Amino acid sequence: MSCSHYMAQAMIQRSAPLPFMKMHGLGNDFVVLDLREGEDVMTPDLARAVGDRRRGVGFDQLATIHEDTEADARLVFWNADGSQAGACGNATRCIARHLMDTTGRIELHLRTERGLLTARDGGNSLTAVNMGAPILDWREIPLADDVDIDALPIDGAPMATGMGNPHCTFFVDDVTSVDLSTFGPAHEHHPLFPQRTNVQIAQLNGPDRLRMRVWERGAGITLASGSSSCAVAVAAHRRGLTGRSVTIDLDGGTILIDWRDDGVWMTGPTAHVFDGLLTPDWLEAHQ
Structure with missing residues (x-):
């Protein structure tokens, strides 16, 4: 040819x-x-x-x-x-x-x-x-320093979790009271997260039920995030707020998260x- x-x-x-x-x-x-x-x-x-x-x-x-x-x-x-x-x-x-x-x-x-x-x-x-299983080692999340991942040295004592992306989760009384458009980018670029981070704010709405909003690194405010939902469910259980199976209400709808022995399962439409x-x-x- x-x-x-x-x-x-x-x-x-x-x-x-x-x-x-x-x-x-x-x-x-x-x-x-x-x-x-x-x-x-x-x-x-x-x-x-x-x-x-x-x-x-x-x-x-x-x-x-x-x-x-x-x-x-x-x-x-x-x-x-x-x-x-x-x-x-x-x-x-x-x-x-x-x-x-x-x-x-x-x-x-x-x-x-x-x-x-x-x-x-x-x-x-x-x-x-x-x-998959949540990442709970500070080096693998990754964080810049060896700190307590369940109470980061940041105002609000957020929690760090790795789910393939780094995640920083704040538990608050009312997610609607937070201006996510400024709160999100300020924490996405926090020096403790060398690869930036997704930022989640969540509130407990009932037994094993959370309300969550998210700022995604590289994307901004989104109506939902799967990896962020998994990270919030893991953080909520580690903080003693929920069991391992959680319903999460996001701006775009509802997702079910189940932290099982073989990993964190997410189910939704x-x-x-x-x-x-x-x-x-x-x-x-x-x-």
Whole structure:
């Protein structure tokens, strides 16, 4: 085959539109690219461009799906600021639901930076994912110093938990009284968290029931966060506020968290909203 033919084929590939899916879990919204049969085109610049809610598509996180020799798929997560996230529970649930619907499977194994995660059909149109054991070693969360993770030396004595992302959880009397737009970024960049942190504020609303709001590193205020919900449930139990099975009410809806011996399971609804195409001209301008 001639060199000119290869160049023509490359030109055709570059000029092709790029399909994507728009999904959300409890209003935590995602752009999902299935790259199992194509090249990995994602870059920080392209992630930021797709994440622009006025000039792109808009998302809290972007996820790409890849082939994996030992799992049903490998997932990579990007924040709207172009940084990568180590875990994204709601996106994992959304993608698991999509793969279950297209394959007829009721259990999947998905590889993320967090490790190999098990996803299951939760019944009643719900999807469950085991987000793994919480990280409770200060070096692995990670923190900058060896401090008490259950009462950080920060006003409000928040708790630190790792769930693939670093998490800082404040327990308050009324989550609506906190201006999260200023409180969140101030603590996301706290020097105790060298990789920044998700910031959660939570209040106890009843036996084993919490109300939570979240500021996600690299994304800002979101209606929900899966890894943050897991971190809050773990923190609440460690502080003696709840048992190990907790219902969490977020701005976008309700999720169930169950800290079992094999890991922290999260169960909730998902939605596949629409499919779209990123046009060749737009892609060329942002790659």
